[in-house]
Amino acid sequence: FRGIRLKISAVKAHAEAIPLPRPFHGSNYVYTAKKAVFIEIDTDAGIQGYCYLGDDFGLGNEIAGKINQDIGPALLGADPLNVQDHWQWMRGFCRDILADRRVALHAQALVDICLWDIVGKERGQPLAAVFGEAPTARPVIAVAGYYAPGKTLADLADEALELIRLGCAGMKLKVGGAELGQDTARVQAIRRAAGPEFLLAVDANQAWSLGEAKEFLAQTADENLYWLEEPVHWDNDVADLATLRAGTDVPICAGQSEWSVAGAKRLIEAGAIDICNLHPGYSGGVTPWLEIAAFAAARGIAMANTGEPQLSAQLIPAMVHGTCVEIYHPERDPIFPAHCRAAATVKNGRISPGEAPGWGIVPRSNKSAKAQKSPKLGAAGT
Numbered sequence: 001f002r003g004i005r006l007k008i009s010a011v012k013a014h015a016e017a018i019p020l021p022r023p024f025h026g027s028n029y030v031y032t033a034k035k036a037v038f039i040e041i042d043t044d045a046g047i048q049g050y051c052y053l054g055d056d057f058g059l060g061n062e063i064a065g066k067i068n069q070d071i072g073p074a075l076l077g078a079d080p081l082n083v084q085d086h087w088q089w090m091r092g093f094c095r096d097i098l099a100d101r102r103v104a105l106h107a108q109a110l111v112d113i114c115l116w117d118i119v120g121k122e123r124g125q126p127l128a129a130v131f132g133e134a135p136t137a138r139p140v141i142a143v144a145g146y147y148a149p150g151k152t153l154a155d156l157a158d159e160a161l162e163l164i165r166l167g168c169a170g171m172k173l174k175v176g177g178a179e180l181g182q183d184t185a186r187v188q189a190i191r192r193a194a195g196p197e198f199l200l201a202v203d204a205n206q207a208w209s210l211g212e213a214k215e216f217l218a219q220t221a222d223e224n225l226y227w228l229e230e231p232v233h234w235d236n237d238v239a240d241l242a243t244l245r246a247g248t249d250v251p252i253c254a255g256q257s258e259w260s261v262a263g264a265k266r267l268i269e270a271g272a273i274d275i276c277n278l279h280p281g282y283s284g285g286v287t288p289w290l291e292i293a294a295f296a297a298a299r300g301i302a303m304a305n306t307g308e309p310q311l312s313a314q315l316i317p318a319m320v321h322g323t324c325v326e327i328y329h330p331e332r333d334p335i336f337p338a339h340c341r342a343a344a345t346v347k348n349g350r351i352s353p354g355e356a357p358g359w360g361i362v363p364r365s366n367k368s369a370k371a372q373k374s375p376k377l378g379a380a381g382t
Contacts, residue, residue, distance in 0.1 A: 015060025170199025176207025
């Protein structure tokens with residue numbers, strides 16, 4: 001398709017909620033369904049952009065409506081390769097101070113991410129090759145260790161061993177939903193079961209005071225934590241994170257709850273984090289994620305991406321300062337292993353972006369992908 005001027009001919013979005021086999025409890029929330037908003041952008045040359053985002057705050061129908069009613073019709077006839085220009089134009093939808101900003105930011109993000117898919121497909125390259133000069137396989141860890149009634153330390157240890165069997169190099173354990181001593185015991189149980197090489201990050205989802213976060217670090221000082229994510233309450237997180245970071249060698253990760261590049265920059269400039277995980281869905285797309293990635297690289301800050309493995313499987317391998325690719329157990333996220341080709345590359349603790357152009361996401365309407373009843377890592381739809 002190189003050399004052909006493309007025009008957008010259709011933009012369509014819809015929301016889905018896929019019931020999960022059991023509730024997944026974090027420190028202060030619970031998931032009972034895998035929610036996602038899907039978008040496709042057609043062009044007159046036959047190239048179709050396709051992607052999805054989860055973690056929609058329960059606003060999936062509103063987000064899809066914003067795309068279908070406001071953004072999509074205005075993009076008809078436009079060149080999809082002018083990604084930066086479209087991102088700037090869409091920012092206007094985020095300026096209504098009386099509206100729920102999350103809706104506009106997610107809508108902007110979906111269109112932006114989908115346009116990048118077209119860029120990759122027009123070039124015939126996976127986006128990891130578009131974003132980075134030498135993409136490389138990265139460790140893969142699973143967001144896991146959710147709370148459940150009656151769940152024992154032995155159950156948690158078995159969960160870690162199952163993740164190893166699935167091909168993961170580690171896990172991001174949910175903490176902050178129990179007493180500190182109990183969370184410490186959970187960390188220790190996983191470390192003993194999985195061994196010293198297992199990458200064990202922990203995520204408190206802003207559940208603790210600064211004092212509680214300090215105490216947790218003291219209690220787990222010998223557990224070789226990969227990182228500690230969002231440990232403190234949001235009320236004064238920049239200052240508290242900086243204070244916490246100054247007193248520990250455990251890398252501090254945050255940025256997921258920021259809505260802008262400026263917010264993530266504040267964390268970096270305040271000396272508050274070692275790892276930035278600005279969320280493309282919350283902040284308006286991959287375009288701002290790439291901007292903060294460049295800013296972080298110049299200051300020795302690593303990059304992560306949480307909650308959207310269909311994106312991080314391309315983003316993290318492209319970054320020389322990328323950490324690892326975070327996925328979920330297939331029971332928590334049935335979409336990624338069934339519809340993202342990168343899932344098939346999970347092996348021996350690492351994941352590669354693969355060779356499929358763009359994001360490498362198989363549309364949900366693809367019959368061979370829909371027919372897969374029990375999605376597995378290493379067996380993505382084709």
